Amino acid sequence: DAKTTQPTSMDCAEGRAANLPCNHSTISGNEYVYWYRQIHSQGPQYIIHGLKNNETNEMASLIITEDRKSSTLILPHATLRDTAVYYCIVRVARTGNQFYFGTGTSLTVIP
């Protein structure tokens, strides 16, 4: 599975959009981009995933560049409860393979 690169930490003002970038320049054509987050002392929580089209759900939006070498997770109106570590993972879908979590981006939402 391709490796990803994320900033170590980011801050975001409460109520503003949080844009979390991820680089995955070696992604293969059959690899999906997944995002998870982990709030302190809890297990990781699935947020969203996509292949090449932009995706949106009730939690976030995922924007994938046309060349698929990078993506951005957008939390449209960040709240204090969105303070967490966010992991960007690429993985071949339909294989059941495990997810390789890196160290992620620590997002702090500031009041």
Next chain:
Amino acid sequence: DTGVSQDPRHKITKRGQNVTFRCDPISEHNRLYWYRQTLGQGPEFLTYFQNEAQLEKSRLLSDRFSAERPKGSFSTLEIQRTEQGDSAMYLCASSFGLDYGYTFGSGTRLTVV
């Protein structure tokens, strides 16, 4: 069924003792995963089951570690002769099918003293 349950939430044990953790996945999920997470690091894969079959094991899973899922429902992870380096959060996750994300439990925090 509100999610993946793990028991206990915390465990303190003396070095050399054996410990066993339990994971109850979401009932209709056929895949179950164990991960380990140390402070400041992301979760690391240990092993996974499809139904009762253990399909893959990580190099991290030494001979002192064993996992079972006897009837394709709950799973146990046992660590024999614990060492201080085993201190970590042990996370269980489950999923249905191949296209979806996992649902994780809240983990069992092990401290070996």
